[in-house]
Amino acid sequence: MRVVSWNVNGLRALAKKGVFLDFLESSQADVITLQETRTLESQLPAPVRSPPGWYSYFSSAERLGYSGVAIYSRKPADKLHTQLPEERFNVEGRYLVARFGRISVASIYFPNGAGKNRDNSRVPFKLEFYSSAKKELDRMRKYGPVYVTGDFNTAHTEIDLARPKQNEGTTGFLPIEREALGEWMASSWVDVFRKRHPKEPGHYTWWRQWGGSRENNVGWRIDYVLASPSAARLTSDAFIWPDTLGSDHCPIGVDTNLSI
Secondary structure (H helix, E strand, O other): EEEEEEEOOOOHHHHHHHOOHHHHHHOOOEEEEEEEOOOOOOHHOHHHHHOOEEEEEEEEEOOOOOEEEEEEEEEOOOOOEOOHHHHHHHOOEEEEEEEEOOOEEEEEOOOOOOOOOOOOOOOHHHHHHHHHHHHHHHHHHOOOOOOEEEEEOOOOOOOHHHOOHHOOOOOOOOOHHHHHHHHHHOOOOEEEHHOOOOOOOOOEEEEOOOOOOOOOOOOOOOEEEEEOHHHHHEEEEEEEEEOOOOOOOOEEEEEEEEOO
């Protein structure tokens, strides 16, 4: 089973560029998770909403054009989870988990800590969301392998961004945010890409859309696949596809010895 995750920064825009449907097939994925879809399911054209050979599931924000996650799979999900215990997290359409037999795959768009005034005013909300999602997924992994995919909006260590010193006070690399992500790893969630590439710099998943950031690879690794211990043992490869264009993020994923 191959699982691929991509923050598309607008699914309708990606579809209009002619990128999305081609990507579905070229990815050779069994499950594709999307973040920042920025759309209601009803706003998508039929070929994107229900591509032949795929099942699709969506969780959208109440606010139009904002946030949103989705999962596309080759086989139907046995069960979906779209709710965290606190409603204030659910109105933003950030959480979707599909279960296939004993395997669960989550698509999560973790909040950014920046407020409307480009300050760090949303950091408390972000940290509380981290905690709530972790509790739910800790519980879920007791029943089978779990992959948590998505945009975590945090670079965990200095190797995960090109300019750590310049961003010490920037949301996405604040010590308290890095600690919150570190709590996942301390609870035996495995950052499967970093496990396979423990000391390699230059692997990023997001670049600013100006100043030649992507061309010069001045980026951040803020998109992850975290695997529960049982899922990690069954993961055969982890990858980042920086050459796939269409969004300010690039796809990431894992190959596994599991099947759905």
